[in-house]
Amino acid sequence: MTSARTYLDYNASAPLRPEARAAVIASLDQFGNASSVHVEGQRARALIDDAREAVARLVNAKPAEVVFTSGATEANTWALSGPWKAIALAGIEHDSVRAPAAQIAASRGASVIDVPVSADGIADYKAAKLIPGTLLALQLANNETGVLQDVTKAALWALENGVHIHTDAVQAPGRIAIDFCTLGATTMSLSAHKIGGPKGVGALVISGSTPLPPLFAGGGQEGRRRAGTENVAAIAGFGAAARAALTDLEDASRLTALRDTLEREVLRATPGAVVIGAGAPRLPNTSSIALPGISAETLVIKLDLMGLAVSAGAACSSGKVGQSHVLSAMGLPPEIAGSAIRVSLGPGSTEKDIAAFIAAWKRIHGGASLAA
Numbered sequence: 001m002t003s004a005r006t007y008l009d010y011n012a013s014a015p016l017r018p019e020a021r022a023a024v025i026a027s028l029d030q031f032g033n034a035s036s037v038h039v040e041g042q043r044a045r046a047l048i049d050d051a052r053e054a055v056a057r058l059v060n061a062k063p064a065e066v067v068f069t070s071g072a073t074e075a076n077t078w079a080l081s082g083p084w085k086a087i088a089l090a091g092i093e094h095d096s097v098r099a100p101a102a103q104i105a106a107s108r109g110a111s112v113i114d115v116p117v118s119a120d121g122i123a124d125y126k127a128a129k130l131i132p133g134t135l136l137a138l139q140l141a142n143n144e145t146g147v148l149q150d151v152t153k154a155a156l157w158a159l160e161n162g163v164h165i166h167t168d169a170v171q172a173p174g175r176i177a178i179d180f181c182t183l184g185a186t187t188m189s190l191s192a193h194k195i196g197g198p199k200g201v202g203a204l205v206i207s208g209s210t211p212l213p214p215l216f217a218g219g220g221q222e223g224r225r226r227a228g229t230e231n232v233a234a235i236a237g238f239g240a241a242a243r244a245a246l247t248d249l250e251d252a253s254r255l256t257a258l259r260d261t262l263e264r265e266v267l268r269a270t271p272g273a274v275v276i277g278a279g280a281p282r283l284p285n286t287s288s289i290a291l292p293g294i295s296a297e298t299l300v301i302k303l304d305l306m307g308l309a310v311s312a313g314a315a316c317s318s319g320k321v322g323q324s325h326v327l328s329a330m331g332l333p334p335e336i337a338g339s340a341i342r343v344s345l346g347p348g349s350t351e352k353d354i355a356a357f358i359a360a361w362k363r364i365h366g367g368a369s370l371a372a
Contacts, residue, residue: 155184
């Protein structure tokens with residue numbers, strides 16, 4: 001294995017930002033309980049309040065709408081557990097939405113409604129014939145393909161039809177502008193480690209009129225919506241990462257150019273390759289690339305041995321070998337869905353990283369290396 005590494009898996013997890021690391025370390029000295037009224041407790045409370053304001057600013061929400069959780073999986077499960085008559089979702093949704101939707105609906109005798117998906121990965125919620133009182137789970141950006149859903153347009157339709165929307169926005173902050181105030185979603189999930197914060201902390205953004213019961217009882221934390229002593233260090237790191245991620249939007253055009261160069265060179269070197277979702281609006285940092293004839297698992301391993309980190313499907317499912325449910329939902333044939341890898345860029349990605357990937361891709365597929 002080569003000693004030099006090229007990290008191209010930001011959608012799985014971003015490297016910890018220096019600002020977040022510093023915030024976590026500094027917060028460890030604030031040992032007071034944030035629910036206590038004394039000075040030590042209020043110092044810890046101030047860290048949480050500052051972080052809540054930073055996360056709210058990142059997505060243009062009100063601080064009171066931001067509830068900290070252990071991550072996006074918890075946030076998604078909580079959003080789905082409301083008093084919904086049915087839960088509707090497409091096959092492109094993340095497993096942290098799909099799995100709890102099935103469990104929650106089964107436990108209540110409710111139905112799960114399948115939303116069809118186009119070949120480009122766009123959910124056709126109007127074709128699902130949703131009834132009033134349904135929760136429509138509609139991700140803002142797909143973690144595997146980067147394809148964007150028009151949640152604002154869907155929310156306008158939902159309002160007219162008595163439908164609520166939960167959006168998994170984990171992959172979007174810092175990559176596209178988010179305005180929760182105008183998005184129209186009922187709830188929105190976020191994750192700190194996708195934007196360079198610590199792992200194990202996220203948030204559910206809840207609009208004021210949402211009929212969502214508290215997640216945990218037993219204390220007054222998080223506005224009595226999620227009881228339990230807060231993870232102050234992780235929350236402080238989340239806030240610092242959120243403040244830094246606001247500036248990432250200025251880097252979107254550079255990442256788009258890097259992504260386009262990568263895809264252009266891949267198609268030039270291997271004309272049989274397929275860029276999945278290329279015809280739809282996408283995140284500027286994400287490429288899903290397939291080349292029939294070599295499995296995604298094999299390609300990920302070969303690239304790893306050559307010093308490059310990429311993913312096949314969602315990192316949360318990396319322990320399972322199989323075809324991506326996202327690509328299957330898009331109707332892609334098995335020879336494409338089974339060979340697709342995901343390359344995802346971030347603030348630290350450079351032209352050198354793209355050149356390293358193309359060189360490795362050409363070596364694997366028998367072409368000349370860019371480094372030659």
